[in-house]
Amino acid sequence: MNKFMSMLENILLPIADKLNNNRYLTALRNGFMVALPLIIFGSIFVVIANLPFLDKLIGEEAYATYQSTLGPASAATLSIMGLFVIMGIGYKMVEQRGGEAVYGAAVAVAAFLVLTPQVLDGVSNVIPTNILGAQGMFLGIFTAFIAAELYQLFVSKKLTIKMPQGVPSAVSRSFSALIPISLTLTIFLGIRIIFSYTPYDTVQNFIYTLIQEPLTALGSGLPATLIAVLLIQVFWFFGLHGQIIINSIFDPIWYALNEENLTAFQAGEALPNIVTKQFIDTFIVGIGGSGMTLAVLIAIFVVAKSRQLRELGKLGGPSGIFNVNEPVIFGLPIIMNPLVIIPWLFAPVVVAAVTYFAMYTGFAPRPAGLIVPWTTPALLSGYLATGxxxxxxxxxxxxxxxxxxxxxPFLKVMDKQYYESEQKAAQSAE
Known part of the structure; x- marks a missing residue:
C-alpha cells in the first residue's frame, strides 16, 4: 500500500500542481464561473417553462403561450452561454497580468464576433445563436486566450496613446486601449479573410469539424468519463481539489454536450447524450459532494460506534445535504488515509458506470441539459436535472x-479502530 501511494504521489502530484497553477486553465475555470449565474438563471426558467402536466391543466394553446412568454429567459442566457464564457476568460486573462481587465473581456468578445459569419439562411447582418452557444464554444475559448494575450503583448510593448494630465481617467484608459485593441482585432480580421478562401469558409467550421467533434465524441464516451471521475478522486486523496482540476479540462466538452441535450429537450426530441455536465454534477458530485459523501454520512449513522465518527456524522450531515463535504474530507479524514483509498477511488467510478448503462438502456432518463445549482439537495436535483x-x-x-x-466494510474497520482507541483512552483516564 505504501509503495502504491508513493507511486501515485510521485506521478500525479507534479502533474496536478502544474494544471492547478496553469494560467490558461485558471482563466478557463474562472471564465465559466462568470457565466454560471446566468446559466443557472436560464436553467431555472427552463424548468419552470416545462412543469409536468401543466399542459393538461391549462390546455395546449395556453401552455404554448406560457412557454413562449418564458422562452427569452433561456434564449438570452443558456443559448448564448459561450459569449459569457468568452467574456469571463478575456477578463480573467488580462486581470492575471494586472491589466485593464474590462478591455480583456471586450477584446475577446469582439475578436470572436469578427470571426463569426453574420449570415443566416441567406440573411445578412444576423448572428446565428448556435455559434454563440455550444457549437462556438471551443473557438470562443481559443479566441479569448489569443486575443487577451495579443492585447497584453501590445500593451507591454508600450503601443498605447498617452493622454496629457488633466484628462479624465476613463477617457485616458480608453485611448490607452485603442491601439492594442485595434491591432488585435486587425489580426483576427486577417484570419477571417484567410479562412474565407479555404474549403471550410469560416474558422467555426474548421474548429468544429476537425477539433470539437472528435473531442466531444471522446468526452461523451464512457472510458474518458471513468478516467475523469477516477482522477477527481485521486487528486482529492492527495489534498488537491480534483474537481476544479478536471473540470478545467472537461467542462468545455461537458457543457457543449449539455447544451445539445437542452436543445433537444426544448424541441421535444430524443436526448442525444448521456454524459453531460449534469451527468457528472447531479448523479456523482451532486450526492454530497466529491466522492458522493452523503451516502458515506448515512453509513456512518448506521454502523458507527466510535464517538469520533458519530460526531463527524452530526457535523457533516447538514452541510452534506447541500453537497458541501469539507467536514468529511478533512474530518474522516479522506486525504492521505490508506483506510479509505479503495472506496474513495472506486465507488464514484462504479456509480458512473452503472448510471451510464442505466441511461443507455433507458432505465433512467438522460440529463435534459438543465443546469441545476450545485447546492440543490440530492433526490430533488435528480428530478430537476432530468426534466x-x-x-x-x-x-x-x-x-x-x-x-x-x-x-x-471500510467504515466498520475504521470505526473499530477508533472505538478501541477511545476505550483505551477512557480506561487510562480512570
Missing part, C-alpha cells in the same frame, strides 16, 4: 445505495 422526471430521483437513490454498500 422533472421521478426516475432521476430513483437513479440517485440507487447510486447512494451503491456507495453505501461499498463503504460500509
Amino acid at each position: 422533472n422526471n421521478i426516475m432521476g430521483t430513483v437513479m440517485q437513490l440507487i447510486n447512494m445505495a451503491i456507495v453505501f454498500v461499498i463503504w460500509v
Whole structure:
C-alpha cells in the first residue's frame, strides 16, 4: 500500500500542481464561473417553462403561450452561454497580468464576433445563436486566450496613446486601449479573410469539424468519463481539489454536450447524450459532494460506534445535504488515509458506470441539459436535472445505495479502530 501511494504521489502530484497553477486553465475555470449565474438563471426558467402536466391543466394553446412568454429567459442566457464564457476568460486573462481587465473581456468578445459569419439562411447582418452557444464554444475559448494575450503583448510593448494630465481617467484608459485593441482585432480580421478562401469558409467550421467533434465524441464516451471521475478522486486523496482540476479540462466538452441535450429537450426530441455536465454534477458530485459523501454520512449513522465518527456524522450531515463535504474530507479524514483509498477511488467510478448503462438502456432518463445549482439537495436535483422526471430521483437513490454498500466494510474497520482507541483512552483516564 505504501509503495502504491508513493507511486501515485510521485506521478500525479507534479502533474496536478502544474494544471492547478496553469494560467490558461485558471482563466478557463474562472471564465465559466462568470457565466454560471446566468446559466443557472436560464436553467431555472427552463424548468419552470416545462412543469409536468401543466399542459393538461391549462390546455395546449395556453401552455404554448406560457412557454413562449418564458422562452427569452433561456434564449438570452443558456443559448448564448459561450459569449459569457468568452467574456469571463478575456477578463480573467488580462486581470492575471494586472491589466485593464474590462478591455480583456471586450477584446475577446469582439475578436470572436469578427470571426463569426453574420449570415443566416441567406440573411445578412444576423448572428446565428448556435455559434454563440455550444457549437462556438471551443473557438470562443481559443479566441479569448489569443486575443487577451495579443492585447497584453501590445500593451507591454508600450503601443498605447498617452493622454496629457488633466484628462479624465476613463477617457485616458480608453485611448490607452485603442491601439492594442485595434491591432488585435486587425489580426483576427486577417484570419477571417484567410479562412474565407479555404474549403471550410469560416474558422467555426474548421474548429468544429476537425477539433470539437472528435473531442466531444471522446468526452461523451464512457472510458474518458471513468478516467475523469477516477482522477477527481485521486487528486482529492492527495489534498488537491480534483474537481476544479478536471473540470478545467472537461467542462468545455461537458457543457457543449449539455447544451445539445437542452436543445433537444426544448424541441421535444430524443436526448442525444448521456454524459453531460449534469451527468457528472447531479448523479456523482451532486450526492454530497466529491466522492458522493452523503451516502458515506448515512453509513456512518448506521454502523458507527466510535464517538469520533458519530460526531463527524452530526457535523457533516447538514452541510452534506447541500453537497458541501469539507467536514468529511478533512474530518474522516479522506486525504492521505490508506483506510479509505479503495472506496474513495472506486465507488464514484462504479456509480458512473452503472448510471451510464442505466441511461443507455433507458432505465433512467438522460440529463435534459438543465443546469441545476450545485447546492440543490440530492433526490430533488435528480428530478430537476432530468426534466422533472421521478426516475432521476430513483437513479440517485440507487447510486447512494451503491456507495453505501461499498463503504460500509471500510467504515466498520475504521470505526473499530477508533472505538478501541477511545476505550483505551477512557480506561487510562480512570
